[in-house]
Amino acid sequence: MSYPINVVIEKDASGYYAYCPQLRGCQTQGDTLEEVQANIKEAAELYLETLSEAEKQALQNEEITTMLLEVQVA
Numbered sequence: 001m002s003y004p005i006n007v008v009i010e011k012d013a014s015g016y017y018a019y020c021p022q023l024r025g026c027q028t029q030g031d032t033l034e035e036v037q038a039n040i041k042e043a044a045e046l047y048l049e050t051l052s053e054a055e056k057q058a059l060q061n062e063e064i065t066t067m068l069l070e071v072q073v074a
Contacts, residue, residue: 026040
């Protein structure tokens with residue numbers, strides 16, 4: 001069964017950092033975007049394997065909204 005999981009990826013001078021807001025503590029890093037994407041996919045799959053069916057179902061009810069907000073600074 002597949003589950004939609006939100007992933008946030010941030011880039012800094014050291015590479016990429018990714019985490020899943022729905023999966024508390026599920027995070028990873030990588031030198032490239034492709035590496036961090038593969039790493040977070042594996043981390044999320046392993047994390048989901050530790051959850052009970054009830055916990056997995058509860059994930060279906062969570063909703064996370066992201067947006068890009070442009071703010072003007074004087």
